[in-house]
Amino acid sequence: AQSVTQLGSHVSVSEGALVLLRCNYSSSVPPYLFWYVQYPNQGLQLLLKYTTGATLVKGINGFEAEFKKSETSFHLTKPSAHMSDAAEYFCAVSEDDDMRFGAGTRLTVKP
Amino acid sequence: ETGVTQSPTHLIKTRGQQVTLRCSSQSGHNTVSWYQQALGQGPQFIFQYYREEENGRGNFPPRFSGLQFPNYSSELNVNALELDDSALYLCASSLKDRYYNEQFFGPGTRLTVL
Numbered sequence: 001a002q003s004v005t006q007l008g009s010h011v012s013v014s015e016g017a018l019v020l021l022r023c024n025y026s027s028s029v030p031p032y033l034f035w036y037v038q039y040p041n042q043g044l045q046l047l048l049k050y051t052t053g054a055t056l057v058k059g060i061n062g063f064e065a066e067f068k069k070s071e072t073s074f075h076l077t078k079p080s081a082h083m084s085d086a087a088e089y090f091c092a093v094s095e096d097d098d099m100r101f102g103a104g105t106r107l108t109v110k111p
Numbered sequence: 112e113t114g115v116t117q118s119p120t121h122l123i124k125t126r127g128q129q130v131t132l133r134c135s136s137q138s139g140h141n142t143v144s145w146y147q148q149a150l151g152q153g154p155q156f157i158f159q160y161y162r163e164e165e166n167g168r169g170n171f172p173p174r175f176s177g178l179q180f181p182n183y184s185s186e187l188n189v190n191a192l193e194l195d196d197s198a199l200y201l202c203a204s205s206l207k208d209r210y211y212n213e214q215f216f217g218p219g220t221r222l223t224v225l
Contacts, residue, residue: 004153036216043115043201044154044216090153098144098167099203099214101153 002027002093006102014110019063019078021105023091026072033074034092034099035065044090050074061085081109113138115204115217123223124192132187132220136204142166143185144214145177146201154201160185161207189222197224 007022025031032051036044048059055067065076074091086109091102116135124130136143142161146154156169160179174190183204189196199221203214 041221043218044203046213046215049213092153098156098159098169099146099154100156101146103153104151 002031002095002100004091004093004100004102006089006091006105008105009103010106010108012108012110013081015083016080019076019081019085019107021076021089021091021107023065023074023076023102024072025074025091025093027093027095029095032094033065033067034094035059035063035074035076036090036092036101038088038090038104040087047076047089081107083109083111085109115202115215117200117202117217117220119220120218121221121223123225125225126192126194128192128224129188129190130192130222132189132200132202132222134185134187134202134204134217136183136185136202137215140204140206140215141183142205142207143179143183144203144205145185145187146203147171147196148199148201148219149195150198157187192224194224197222 005024034049035047048057050057050067058064063078088104090104092099118133144159145157148154158168159166163179176188178186199219201219202217205214
């Protein structure tokens with residue numbers, strides 16, 4: 001069965017600094033991988049997804065993630081953090097019909 | 112196109128009661144998945160409905176049940192509510208016939224059990 005581990009429940013960066021949120025997965029088949037963002041009292045918004053093809057995936061709001069099969073990782077990055085990036089981020093893996101989420105990483109952006 | 116909607120937005124119930132949550136899927140979608148997100152945790156898969164039949168279930172007891180209607184909207188029913196059922200319940204719709212199952216999430220229903 002697939003699963004996701006997000007390293008670091010809380011990440012704090014300064015505005016303008018690099019954002020790196022870590023995600024490792026386990027899957028018995030080539031996975032579909034996702035990053036979602038959740039703002040307070042809201043649902044989940046898809047940032048980006050990997051299904052097949054290019055391993056570097058670009059998403060919305062300047063985020064990108066790289067699928068590394070050898071490391072079973074799908075880390076999320078953004079070159080320069082903005083105050084509006086402060087939110088909860090979830091990595092997810094899907095093999096069949098259900099999606100398994102990590103526990104989430106809360107990103108804080110300091111001015 | 113209309114996105115995924117859920118009702119109600121918030122709900123307060125007492126232990127032992129029953130609750131029904133509703134979800135309208137995105138136009139053109141035929142699959143609805145339900146998730147429970149407890150405070151400070153990631154969403155946990157409850158079950159999925161495809162063309163009005165349950166199509167996969169997570170580790171939730173039978174008192175969690177659902178329905179999908181011909182228009183692909185869905186209900187989540189929870190009987191004999193427990194305090195631990197307090198959570199944000201998320202519904203996601205998708206088009207199962209595509210080669211991958213991208214899910215689009217609604218805003219959620221926040222259930223508080225007292």
